[in-house]
Amino acid sequence: MTAPFSHGGFGHLLANSLTFLPLSWLVLLRGRGDYLAVWLGVYAAAIPVWLLWPVGSHGLSGVVYGLLGYLLLIGWLERRILSLVLSLAVLLTYAGILPSLLPIFSPPGVSWIGHLSGFVGGMLAAWAMARQKLPDPRV
Known part of the structure; x- marks a missing residue:
């Protein structure tokens, strides 16, 4: 559960932060609820990986990919021009x-499964938030 907060050195932390900060800012512009939904989605999607994947991983990149998955999908779900x-x-x-979502494009030692589970978690968050904000068609 603390994997996003541990890094393999300053270079690892810096690489993750340079992507994490602008993506976090973009999601936070949409609202704190959306940001929280991404974190919850990333953690929910990571649980099977933590339980079933034989090698542990650490770093913020799963959250980075969750933010990315959310931002890529939310516009298509909401179908609003700004989104x-x-x-x-x-x-x-x-x-x-x-490409690092796939094992064939991920360098050795990089957790593609952590990236992919984070991305899926972000997409789940986008789906949940878009669904919550859509008007009720029965009204």
């Missing part, structure tokens, strides 16, 4: 880190 522009801008800016 779509945000999703597109995030895609264009951070597309280069998406």
Whole structure:
């Protein structure tokens, strides 16, 4: 549970922070509830990895990918122009880190499964938040 707060050195912490801070800021612009939802989604998606994956991982990158997954999906779910522009801008800016969601593109020693579970957790958070904000069609 403390994996996001442990790092393998200053370089690891710096690399994660340079992506974590702007993505966190973008999600926080949408609201504290959205930010909390991403963290909860990342932790929920990480539980099977923690229980079943034979090698542990640490670092903030799972949360980084959760923030990224949330920001990429929320625009398409809400279908509002500002949300779509945000999703597109995030895609264009951070597309280069998406291949590390797959084991064949992840360097040795990098937890692709941690990245993927974080990304899925962020997408779950986007789905939950978009669903919560949609008007009730029965009204």
